[in-house]
Amino acid sequence: xxxxxxxxxxxxxxxxxxxxxxxxxxxxxxxxxxxxxxxxxxxxxxxxxxxxxxxxxxxxxxxxxxxxxxxxxxxxxxxxxxxxxxxxxxxxxxxxxxxxxxxxxxxxxxxxxxxxxxxxxxxxxxxxxxxxxxxxxxxxxxxxxxxxxxxxxxxxxxxxxxxxxxxxxxxxxxxxxxxxxxxxxxxxxxxxxxxxxxxxxxxxxxxxxxxxxxxxxxxxxxxxxxxxxxxxxxxxxxxxxxxxxxxxxxxxxxxxxxxxxxxxxxxxxxxxxxxxxxxxxxxxxxxxxxxxxxxxxxxxxxxxxxxxxxxxxxxxxxxxxxxxxxx
Numbered sequence: 001x002x003x004x005x006x007x008x009x010x011x012x013x014x015x016x017x018x019x020x021x022x023x024x025x026x027x028x029x030x031x032x033x034x035x036x037x038x039x040x041x042x043x044x045x046x047x048x049x050x051x052x053x054x055x056x057x058x059x060x061x062x063x064x065x066x067x068x069x070x071x072x073x074x075x076x077x078x079x080x081x082x083x084x085x086x087x088x089x090x091x092x093x094x095x096x097x098x099x100x101x102x103x104x105x106x107x108x109x110x111x112x113x114x115x116x117x118x119x120x121x122x123x124x125x126x127x128x129x130x131x132x133x134x135x136x137x138x139x140x141x142x143x144x145x146x147x148x149x150x151x152x153x154x155x156x157x158x159x160x161x162x163x164x165x166x167x168x169x170x171x172x173x174x175x176x177x178x179x180x181x182x183x184x185x186x187x188x189x190x191x192x193x194x195x196x197x198x199x200x201x202x203x204x205x206x207x208x209x210x211x212x213x214x215x216x217x218x219x220x221x222x223x224x225x226x227x228x229x230x231x232x233x234x235x236x237x238x239x240x241x242x243x244x245x246x247x248x249x250x251x252x253x254x255x256x257x258x259x260x261x262x263x264x265x266x267x268x269x270x271x272x273x274x275x276x277x278x279x280x281x282x283x284x285x286x287x288x289x290x291x292x293x294x295x296x297x298x299x300x301x302x303x304x305x306x307x308x309x310x311x312x313x314x315x316x317x318x319x320x321x322x323x324x325x326x327x
Contacts, residue, residue, distance in 0.1 A: 009319075018307050037089045041095075042059075079288060083288035125238055144211065172191055217232075219237075255295055
């Protein structure tokens, strides 16, 4: 970045349009009596998700030097509010993910996250579609539900939920062809992640909104697990795609404190095995879950990506004032 290139990535017209779209988002939730909240950007815990890298810093407090984590999502704090009796809530939050740079990624970005106690997953999906239509200012031609395993059967003739040596070999072969690398040591999830991002995702959402359901149970993150109609264990989560871009990731939220603690510990074991530093797990979230968080669903949506699509922009830098390369 040149020192004299001080200009914003977005035009003034784009920034004015962005401000208007943010108002539309707030109006959407206020009309539905969903409370807007604000939670900390800094927390004493970060996301232990193996696929996310958190940023941390050391700060001086009344207790001495302490480590804080820049939040990858407001999820943990918002769930503590749910356990405290907040009812339905939403937040437009600044979040941070190390290493995420590119045409659709920025280390710091705006995440819209909301939670609906008592909602079933399908009800939340329809609300996500309504929110996207509100921001786009148009009616989507269709909302299509796609099952994760069926997408892999369609594109690779492999069922990723069929656990067998042959399945893993086939997935590694497909991944090797698309990655141009040796994949013999890759896990099933590693292969699926690559094939999903490079082959399947670009084709999704070309004729409306595509909602991918029933991810492998190993990709549950903070979602409940359930059995699908074929008897396979899957994650009760969905992802939403439009024009080949992932916009949102939603869960039937896990409320079991013991299961959540076990997942935190497993994540950190996997991080160590991969040579990644462990992340402080959120014990206050565990305490909130033990007190009792209402059953329901939640979703996180990338606001900058949605604005990029709405305004017909080519990259995320053009949808915000100062992306990472300009800050």
